[in-house]
Amino acid sequence: MLLYILKRLIYVTPVAFGVSVVCFLLVHLAPGDPLSAVLPADATQATIDEMRSAYGFDKPLPVQYAIWLWHVLQGDLGTSIATGRPVLGEVSRAVVNSLILASVATLIGFTFGTLFGFVAGYRRNSVLDRTASALSVFGVSVPHYWLGMVLVIIFSATLGWLPPTGAGPDGSGNWRPDFEHLRYIILPAVTMSVIPTGIIARTVRALVADILAQDFVEALRAKGLDEWGVFKHVVRNAAPTALAIMGLQLGYLLGGSILIETVFAWPGTGFLLNAAIFQRDLPLLQGSILVLAMFFVLLNLIVDVMQTALDPRIERA
Amino acid sequence: MTATKSDAMPDAPAVELGDLKVGFGKIRVVDGVDLTLERGQAMALIGESGSGKSVTLRAILRLFPEGRSRITGTLKVAGRDVLALSKRELADFRGRTVSMIFQEPLLAFDPVYTVGRQITEAIQRHEKVSASEARKRALALFERVRIPSPERRLDNYPHEMSGGMRQRAMIALALACRPQVLLADEPTTALDATVQIQILLLLRELQRDLGLSIILVTHDLGAAVEVADRISVMYAGHVVETGSAHQVVLDPHHPYTIGLLRSRAEGAMDKGARLQTIPGSPPDLANRPPGCPFAPRCFLAAERCRQEMPPVAEIAPGHRVACWRTEEAAAAFRAGESAREAVPA
Numbered sequence: 098m099l100l101y102i103l104k105r106l107i108y109v110t111p112v113a114f115g116v117s118v119v120c121f122l123l124v125h126l127a128p129g130d131p132l133s134a135v136l137p138a139d140a141t142q143a144t145i146d147e148m149r150s151a152y153g154f155d156k157p158l159p160v161q162y163a164i165w166l167w168h169v170l171q172g173d174l175g176t177s178i179a180t181g182r183p184v185l186g187e188v189s190r191a192v193v194n195s196l197i198l199a200s201v202a203t204l205i206g207f208t209f210g211t212l213f214g215f216v217a218g219y220r221r222n223s224v225l226d227r228t229a230s231a232l233s234v235f236g237v238s239v240p241h242y243w244l245g246m247v248l249v250i251i252f253s254a255t256l257g258w259l260p261p262t263g264a265g266p267d268g269s270g271n272w273r274p275d276f277e278h279l280r281y282i283i284l285p286a287v288t289m290s291v292i293p294t295g296i297i298a299r300t301v302r303a304l305v306a307d308i309l310a311q312d313f314v315e316a317l318r319a320k321g322l323d324e325w326g327v328f329k330h331v332v333r334n335a336a337p338t339a340l341a342i343m344g345l346q347l348g349y350l351l352g353g354s355i356l357i358e359t360v361f362a363w364p365g366t367g368f369l370l371n372a373a374i375f376q377r378d379l380p381l382l383q384g385s386i387l388v389l390a391m392f393f394v395l396l397n398l399i400v401d402v403m404q405t406a407l408d409p410r411i412e413r414a
Numbered sequence: 415m416t417a418t419k420s421d422a423m424p425d426a427p428a429v430e431l432g433d434l435k436v437g438f439g440k441i442r443v444v445d446g447v448d449l450t451l452e453r454g455q456a457m458a459l460i461g462e463s464g465s466g467k468s469v470t471l472r473a474i475l476r477l478f479p480e481g482r483s484r485i486t487g488t489l490k491v492a493g494r495d496v497l498a499l500s501k502r503e504l505a506d507f508r509g510r511t512v513s514m515i516f517q518e519p520l521l522a523f524d525p526v527y528t529v530g531r532q533i534t535e536a537i538q539r540h541e542k543v544s545a546s547e548a549r550k551r552a553l554a555l556f557e558r559v560r561i562p563s564p565e566r567r568l569d570n571y572p573h574e575m576s577g578g579m580r581q582r583a584m585i586a587l588a589l590a591c592r593p594q595v596l597l598a599d600e601p602t603t604a605l606d607a608t609v610q611i612q613i614l615l616l617l618r619e620l621q622r623d624l625g626l627s628i629i630l631v632t633h634d635l636g637a638a639v640e641v642a643d644r645i646s647v648m649y650a651g652h653v654v655e656t657g658s659a660h661q662v663v664l665d666p667h668h669p670y671t672i673g674l675l676r677s678r679a680e681g682a683m684d685k686g687a688r689l690q691t692i693p694g695s696p697p698d699l700a701n702r703p704p705g706c707p708f709a710p711r712c713f714l715a716a717e718r719c720r721q722e723m724p725p726v727a728e729i730a731p732g733h734r735v736a737c738w739r740t741e742e743a744a745a746a747f748r749a750g751e752s753a754r755e756a757v758p759a
């Protein structure tokens with residue numbers, strides 16, 4: 098198993114390298130001059146040139162890349178043009194916040210998704226199944242920023258039970274696992290969990306139905322197992338795929354939550370990316386994308402390793 | 415309430431089926447089967463594809479979902495009325511009094527559990543024994559069915575074993591709780607010819623040593639004669655002929671049995687060849703014609719056959735045939751045999 102993980106880590110290296118090149122080029126291929134956002138409109142050519150060489154934009158691209166990569170490998174993602182603070186700090190704080198939100202949302206999605214999926218898969222074509230299927234179609238197709246606003250209107254504006262935006266009462270944007278902060282995470286997490294709930298429910302339903310139709314289930318009954326005994330086998334067979342789907346959903350949520358983070362002013366990567374794009378803060382943009390992409394690569398790796406550990410039929414070597 | 419072996423009547427037959435009918439929706443797939451399997455006997459069930467052999471076996475364990483199937487008639491195992499068992503009692507009965515060997519062991523094992531774990535699971539389901547005790551029993555079973563390096567093999571996943579070894583492991587699983595009756599549904603069809611024979615010989619040996627009662631579904635008449643004391647021939651959900659292996663093979667009285675024997679004699683004798691050489695095809699079960707179900711394909715069919723269901727006649731002690739023209743059939747068979755002997759192949 099250890100050998101397998103090592104092997105996977107080696108495979109990942111070229112992928113990570115490619116990702117870094119793409120991240121680097123992305124910013125340089127984008128139209129517009131990155132400096133125009135920070136320089137006054139009437140800046141002289143001399144000032145512009147000075148800034149250019151200060152940020153290293155005057156050197157040829159491969160050299161710029163090498164310098165950038167060298168810094169990145171040392172944990173230096175540069176300085177945000179807009180705030181003047183190190184990008185690494187900004188990004189890691191945002192990543193932590195996003196990770197927390199995405200994890201809570203995935204957990205909610207996984208809980209309800211597997212619940213609905215199992216019920217629907219066991220009782221196919223029953224009323225329960227139809228209801229669960231309808232709910233999951235709704236979950237996957239409803240625009241979630243709209244849902245977020247509806248929830249805010251109901252639970253914050255009308256009922257006043259939950260805070261509408263932010264990550265905590267102090268507004269500082271550092272989430273902590275206490276009661277006050279928990280209240281802030283409920284609305285965005287529930288909103289975000291709707292899609293994974295739907296997707297996980299549909300996948301698990303198909304999975305469970307497929308497992309129940311296999312010959313070995315009849316053989317389990319033939320040796321005297323009751324429904325509970327059979328259920329344990331179904332869970333064990335469904336686990337690798339269900340967990341993989343969960344991992345991938347977590348990945349999607351990490352990368353694709355700009356709209357929800359914006360609606361709820363959640364200080365995560367989506368929020369940060371949004372800010373970086375609108376302020377043309379290129380180092381920040383580059384840094385956040387790189388970190389997010391690496392995160393995705395890592396997550397895929399973890400999902401793979403987990404699946405291999407759980408399913409004896411996958412070759413480990 | 416747990417079903418122990420002492421609940422059962424000691425001298426009742428191992429399996430007793432009386433006018434057993436199994437239907438799915440409007441279709442009756444098994445249509446009045448009468449069979450008795452005495453203790454310690456092995457019976458082979460043969461017949462074309464779709465004749466209801468597997469359904470009969472599964473009915474004995476009541477493996478069909480309640481809502482979508484209907485079972486009526488007498489169904490007794492070791493004197494106990496299987497149709498009267500509660501859910502709980504049924505689960506205790508399965509695997510403990512009767513167990514089943516499936517045709518394709520790769521599909522009948524859970525792919526993500528080791529084989530050993532699946533055996534200890536069965537043991538611990540039915541008996542209060544420790545995990546290490548169950549493991550010891552599983553190891554002994556693996557030795558009993560002659561799996562090489564059994565200790566190591568217990569930790570194999572099903573896909574890590576060869577077909578023959580998997581079927582041995584399946585047999586070990588079936589024997590795990592010392593059942594009285596073993597149901598084997600084409601246990602060797604999925605295997606290579608040489609392995610088939612080994613598995614059949616193993617089954618026969620176990621049956622004799624452990625005093626098991628076996629019902630073996632097979633397409634292979636040679637295997638049936640080799641392993642079974644009795645042979646029952648099924649056609650379209652009916653048992654058309656039943657008797658000792660010798661009675662059925664050497665002195666058949668039903669035209670369908672004769673057809674099977676002839677197709678085998680002509681079919682180059684290759685083991686495991688499907689029995690499909692009788693012209694025509696079985697009746698549509700949803701639309702049974704009146705009279706004998708074999709009439710459209712029978713070389714002896716008379717007017718009466720198409721009108722009235724033939725009665726079951728006892729030709730000799732234990733040899734029963736459902737046909738109007740048993741004597742003509744037997745005579746035709748004897749004539750055919752002497753003709754074959756006269757012309758050396």
Ligand SMILES: Nc1ncnc2c1ncn2[C@@H]1O[C@H](COP(=O)(O)OP(=O)(O)OP(=O)(O)O)[C@@H](O)[C@H]1O
Nearest residue numbers: 438443461462463464465466467468469470478699
């Ligand atoms: N669960 C089921 N629901 C509905 N019909 C079924 C079911 N199982 C079997 N049948 C039908 O019952 C008939 C008999 O099937 P069965 O499997 O007993 O045949 P068989 O004699 O075992 O044939 P084979 O030699 O091919 O295994 C077939 O027509 C089949 O389509």
Ligand code: SF4
Nearest residue numbers: 706709712719737738
């Ligand atoms: S009853 Fe008639 S049709 Fe049926 S098997 Fe006998 S002879 Fe043939």
Ligand SMILES: [Mg+2]
Nearest residue numbers: 467468469599
């Ligand atoms: Mg069958």
